[in-house]
Amino acid sequence: MNKFQSILIALPLSIAFTSSAMAGLISEDFNSGLPAGVSFYGPSSVVNQEAQLTPSSNSLLGGMSFTDQDNGRLIEAWDANFDFRIDQNGNGGADGISLTFSRLGDVGPVGEEGLLSGLAIGFDTWSNAEISGNHISLRYDGVLLVEQNISTTVLENGDVHSASISMIDGLVNVSLDGASLFTHDVVSWTAYSGQFNFGARTGGARSRQVVDNFIASTVAVSEPSMLAVFGLALFSLARRKKVKK
Numbered sequence: 439m440n441k442f443q444s445i446l447i448a449l450p451l452s453i454a455f456t457s458s459a460m461a462g463l464i465s466e467d468f469n470s471g472l473p474a475g476v477s478f479y480g481p482s483s484v485v486n487q488e489a490q491l492t493p494s495s496n497s498l499l500g501g502m503s504f505t506d507q508d509n510g511r512l513i514e515a516w517d518a519n520f521d522f523r524i525d526q527n528g529n530g531g532a533d534g535i536s537l538t539f540s541r542l543g544d545v546g547p548v549g550e551e552g553l554l555s556g557l558a559i560g561f562d563t564w565s566n567a568e569i570s571g572n573h574i575s576l577r578y579d580g581v582l583l584v585e586q587n588i589s590t591t592v593l594e595n596g597d598v599h600s601a602s603i604s605m606i607d608g609l610v611n612v613s614l615d616g617a618s619l620f621t622h623d624v625v626s627w628t629a630y631s632g633q634f635n636f637g638a639r640t641g642g643a644r645s646r647q648v649v650d651n652f653i654a655s656t657v658a659v660s661e662p663s664m665l666a667v668f669g670l671a672l673f674s675l676a677r678r679k680k681v682k683k
Contacts, residue, residue, distance in 0.1 A: 462507025462656040464634070475505040479547040482638075485648075491535060491638035494526035494646040501547035502649070503540075503635040510542060511658035512629040517604040518654040524563060524645045525596035530571075532564035532643035534593065537603065538635045548637030554580035556632050557624070559603055559612060563594045564643060576610060578624050586620055594645055629659050 466473050469487045478484075482491045482500035491500040522535055534550030538558040545553075552558020558577045565571040569587050572594075576584035591614070593599065602613040608627030612619045634654055638647040 461658070464504055464507060464652060464654040466504075466652045468650060477503045477505075477545065479503075482547070488523075488648040488650045489636070489652075491636060491647045491649060492640050492645070494528055494640075494644050496528075496640055496642060496644050498640045498644075499547040499549060499637075500639070500647075501545070501635060501637045503545035504633055504652075504654075506542055506631065506633045507656055508631070508658045510631045511661070513539075513632055513656050514629045514659045515604075515606040515657040516655065517602070518634065518652070519600070519602045520652040521598050521600050521650045522561070522648065523596065523598050523650075524594040524647050526646040527594055527644070529643040530564070531594040531645040532641055533639045533645075534560060534562040534564065535636065535638040535647050535649065536560040537601075538637070539605070539632045540635050542631040542633060545633060545635045548635065549639030550637070551575060552577055552637060553635055556630065557605060557610065557627075559601075559610075561593055561601070563645065564641070574612065574614070574619055576612070576620075576622055578627065583624065584620055584622050588614065588619065590617055591615060598650075 468484050468489050472484055479501035481493060481498050482489065482502050489502055491502065492498045516539055518537060524531065536548060536550050536552035536558055538552040539556050540553045541555040544555040550560045550562045552560050560575040562568065562573050562575060563571060569585050572592055573585060573587045575582060591599065600615055604611045608624040609621065610624060611621045636649055
């Protein structure tokens with residue numbers, strides 16, 4: 439195999455394996471009414487240019503999901519930023535909202551603990567024998583990994599709160615109003631195809647629970663391209679010819 443042949447083989451291989459993975463992007467402010475690519479469940483809808491997950495009524499279960507941005511590819515990293523407000527509290531207010539990056543196809547109305555598949559982050563405003571009635575939680579496939587009291591603010595105080603969540607290869611970081619709440623390494627995590635799903639619930643106590651200005655991105659696991667396959671085929675052919683000499 440001469441030098442020219444080596445260059446021809448190495449070029450497609452290097453291009454294919456150093457290219458960045460496909461990335462998906464969502465940016466939704468709900469200012470134009472019902473957005474494309476978004477499904478609402480239960481009482482959830484767009485009200486006054488916000489995604490209202492529940493009005494302040496008893497015994498409701500709402501939800502909102504976004505379509506897969508990566509054509510079913512495995513996701514190795516994602517981040518999500520959004521504003522939320524919990525107000526119009528009755529009987530103490532309840533129960534909170536959740537964001538799940540669920541396994542593909544598992545979407546629908548859900549409460550403050552999130553769906554039972556994938557990574558779920560809950561902003562919980564009612565204590566059901568939990569650490570407090572103002573806490574955050576992290577679950578993976580329904581298994582509770584983090585349950586932490588929030589001492590810096592009251593979730594249902596009627597203010598607009600800003601949440602920021604990132605996940606890279608199972609390492610989850612959650613911030614609220616610019617302050618980090620926790621970082622947790624999900625040791626059993628593996629990449630999966632997924633989509634974003636919000637949820638909220640009320641019971642005997644109730645609150646209006648809204649989400650706005652949702653911006654999220656996903657990074658898919660890199661896959662060998664056709665260029666890489668072509669390069670590998672050339673490399674294999676060249677090696678066979680060299681062995682026969």
